[in-house]
Amino acid sequence: MNSMHEKVLLRPKGMLQILSQQEARLLSEQESPELNQLLKQCVLAVLNTGSKEDSGKALMACYPDFHINVRAKGRGLQIELLNPPEQAFVDGEMIVGLQEHLTAVIRDLVYNKNKIVDSGQFDLNDSFGITNAVFHIARNANILKPGVAPNIVVCWGGHSISVEEYKYTKHVGYELGLRNLDVCTGCGPGAMKGPMKGAVLGHGKQRYPDGRYLGITEPSIIAAEAPNAIVNELVIFPDIEKRLEAFVRIGHGIIIFPGGPGTMEELLYLLAVLLHPINKNIPFPVVLTSPAGFEDYFEEVKTFLLATIGKQAFERIQIINEDTAEVARTIKQGLTYVHEYRKATSDAYYFNWNLYIPESLQHPFEPTHENMANLDLHKEQAPYELAAQLRCAFSGIVAGNVKQEGIERVEKYGPFQLHGDPEVMQAMDRLLQKFIEQGRMKLDGNYTPCYEIVMEAGK
Numbered sequence: 001m002n003s004m005h006e007k008v009l010l011r012p013k014g015m016l017q018i019l020s021q022q023e024a025r026l027l028s029e030q031e032s033p034e035l036n037q038l039l040k041q042c043v044l045a046v047l048n049t050g051s052k053e054d055s056g057k058a059l060m061a062c063y064p065d066f067h068i069n070v071r072a073k074g075r076g077l078q079i080e081l082l083n084p085p086e087q088a089f090v091d092g093e094m095i096v097g098l099q100e101h102l103t104a105v106i107r108d109l110v111y112n113k114n115k116i117v118d119s120g121q122f123d124l125n126d127s128f129g130i131t132n133a134v135f136h137i138a139r140n141a142n143i144l145k146p147g148v149a150p151n152i153v154v155c156w157g158g159h160s161i162s163v164e165e166y167k168y169t170k171h172v173g174y175e176l177g178l179r180n181l182d183v184c185t186g187c188g189p190g191a192m193k194g195p196m197k198g199a200v201l202g203h204g205k206q207r208y209p210d211g212r213y214l215g216i217t218e219p220s221i222i223a224a225e226a227p228n229a230i231v232n233e234l235v236i237f238p239d240i241e242k243r244l245e246a247f248v249r250i251g252h253g254i255i256i257f258p259g260g261p262g263t264m265e266e267l268l269y270l271l272a273v274l275l276h277p278i279n280k281n282i283p284f285p286v287v288l289t290s291p292a293g294f295e296d297y298f299e300e301v302k303t304f305l306l307a308t309i310g311k312q313a314f315e316r317i318q319i320i321n322e323d324t325a326e327v328a329r330t331i332k333q334g335l336t337y338v339h340e341y342r343k344a345t346s347d348a349y350y351f352n353w354n355l356y357i358p359e360s361l362q363h364p365f366e367p368t369h370e371n372m373a374n375l376d377l378h379k380e381q382a383p384y385e386l387a388a389q390l391r392c393a394f395s396g397i398v399a400g401n402v403k404q405e406g407i408e409r410v411e412k413y414g415p416f417q418l419h420g421d422p423e424v425m426q427a428m429d430r431l432l433q434k435f436i437e438q439g440r441m442k443l444d445g446n447y448t449p450c451y452e453i454v455m456e457a458g459k
Contacts (some may be wrong), residue, residue, distance in 0.1 A: 006343055010079040010094065012103040012409040020126050023110050029412070032113075036068075039109055040221035043068050043081075046101045047088040049226045059223075066205075070106060079106070101227050101234050104141070108236035110363055110392070111140050116238065134237065134245050135351055139237035143214060143250065144350040151337045153216065154184045154251035156189025156258030156266045158440050159225055168195030168291035168324070169257050169414055175203020175328035177211070181335075184251055187215025187234060188225035191257040196230040200206035216250075218243040220403045240395060241366045244269045249352045250339045253285040255333045258297040260440035261397040261432070266303075268391035269361060271309060274316040275384040278356040285334025286317040287327050295321045300434050307391060307427035309383045367396030369413050372451075377420025377428075387423075393418055393428070400450025401441055411448045422455040429453040 002246030029036040044059060044066055069080040079102070088098050116133050118124055138144050153176055157169060170281055173183060173195030183199045185192035196213045203211035215231035218240050227234050238245040242268065247254075258266055266287075274284060288295050298319050305313040320327050339349070347354045365371065376389045399406025410416065418425065432451070441447040 004113060006082055006083055008094065009079040010081070010099065010102070012077055012079065012099070012106070015413050016382070021072040022163060023236075024077065026110055026113060027070040035109065035113060038219050038223075039070075039105065039309065040066070040068055042105045042109070042219055043083070043102055043194050045223050045226040046105060046106070047081075047085045047098060047226075049088075049101075049229050050100060052154060053364070064105060071111075092370060096231075097227070097229050097232075101231070104234040104235060105222070107202065108137070111416065112137065112236070112238045115140075117442060122419065125363075126363055127357070129361075130242065130369065131245065131249070131357070132248060132363045134242050136359055137242070138235060138246060138250060138351070139238055141236055143233050146348070146350055148251035149348050149444045150335050150342065151180065152182050152212070152251050152255045153195075153335075154247050155191065155195040155257065156186065156247075156254065156256030156263055157194075158263055159188045159190040159192065160260060160440055161190045161441065164291055165294060166194050166241055168289075168294075170198035172255060172257075172327055173198025173200075174202045176331070177204075177208070178206060179328055179329070179332050180206055180208050180314040181332065182212035182214070182441055183268050184212075184214035184247070186225075186262075187217050187227040187231045188221070188226055191259060191263075193230065194226040194257075196228065198312065200230060202370045214250075216243055216246050220399075221407070223404065225402075241362055241364050245357055245362065248273060248284075248355060248357070250350070253334050254287075254370070255327060255331060256286070256288045258262075258290050258294060258440075260435050261394045261401065264301075264431070265391050265394040265398060268387045268394060270385045271305075272317065272361055272387035272391060273355065273357055275309075275312055275387060276356055276358060282352075282355055283334065283337040284316070284355075285331050288317060289320045289324075289327045292322045296439075297434075298402055300431055304427045304431045308379070308424050309387055312386075323405075358384070358388065360385075360393050361391075365392045367392075367399040367409075367416070369416055372396045372416040375418065375420070378425060379421055390424075397432070397451050401447075406450070415449060416451045417454050418451055419454045419456055425455045427454050 025031045027036055027039050041060060044063055048059060048387050060126060063085065065083040067082040073080045088094055096379050105455040116137065124133060156320060169191045177199035183195050199211060213232050215227045215234045222236060237246055254270065256263065270286065273279060288298050320330060344348055345354055375393055377393065379386065400410045400416060434449055435441055
């Protein structure tokens with residue numbers, strides 16, 4: 001693919017104008033080639049917002065001549081783009097929303113490396129240190145708003161969904177918007193875009209001027225799934241675990257739509273947190289919902305959860321299908337309990353400090369073949385512990401499907417192998433087969449499994 005813009009110079013606004021020369025050098029190919037490559041992948045994805053591609057590797061192959069240089073000049077930061085995608089421009093000017101997203105990428109990559117990873121200020125081997133890092137990243141991105149009653153609804157769901165499902169997510173978002181609720185998603189396409197698009201209309205009808213459309217992502221995801229154009233507050237966390245923690249610390253309730261392995265990873269992470277005994281009395285409304293004709297999706301999910309985690313899973317979640325207004329009412333009612341609890345316990349409205357997250361959920365899971373094969377997928381453990389192990393299994397499948405490093409591992413060593421109890425593995429195999437049949441694994445619909453299910457006899 002070619003670009004009419006061989007060279008584009010940008011000067012971002014706000015605090016990023018005064019990036020130091022040392023910080024700018026962090027992003028140079030000579031000083032830090034790995035970070036520069038990550039910057040290149042993330043920026044290219046941002047500039048391709050609306051693309052149907054969900055592979056960062058394939059996207060890079062489409063634009064082999066694209067480069068980005070970041071320089072600290074006397075008058076402030078200068079960004080140089082070489083051969084950027086033409087679709088990022090209108091009449092020769094870059095779309096403002098894309099400029100904002102590009103700026104957020106640079107802001108967060110620099111902050112995460114300079115202040116979080118390399119500074120020594122945060123003990124990333126300690127649970128509180130990790131939570132503290134999540135807080136500081138969010139605060140640096142200015143997404144923590146004090147004095148505002150709990151009203152952020154996180155929406156999870158697939159990026160590869162049908163037209164009917166997409167319309168349904170918009171209708172739910174519209175009902176949320178009519179109730180002056182803000183929307184936070186993983187910021188990509190599909191079920192991450194629909195609720196935001198619907199909320200825009202709902203907010204407009206209510207003359208709600210401060211609608212927030214928060215996008216929370218991490219580098220390996222943003223490189224494959226660009227933020228949708230509606231996101232007006234974007235923040236990039238260093239890895240998937242800090243991203244997931246940010247959702248439950250910053251959000252006040254969660255709606256889950258049908259999706260693929262990424263959605264199951266999120267649901268299992270949430271259950272691993274909410275089913276922990278320490279969190280038993282912390283209110284956190286969770287609704288699973290699908291449109292008419294797709295009710296069997298959550299029936300399959302329910303069957304899977306009952307066969308693996310057990311009925312305890314449904315003590316913290318409920319399923320409401322087809323009724324968008326009831327979904328929004330249920331979440332709105334749940335947020336009143338969140339408000340009352342936060343007020344009674346003096347917990348911040350903007351960051352859920354009281355929620356306990358097991359340290360095993362906070363450390364990055366690297367989906368190598370060895371780590372995937374060593375997952376403890378057996379029922380002789382607490383439900384929240386099995387949920388955490390299953391979450392890692394689905395995380396590895398996501399990596400093998402769409403993340404460049406995971407794809408390369410599967411290409412080199414073959415499919416990941418997952419070992420466990422026959423009952424657990426049969427339930428997982430059945431659910432994944434349904435995802436494949438429904439086209440929920442890849443946007444282009446052509447899918448070769450990156451995993452193998454191995455049932456252990458006698459377990």
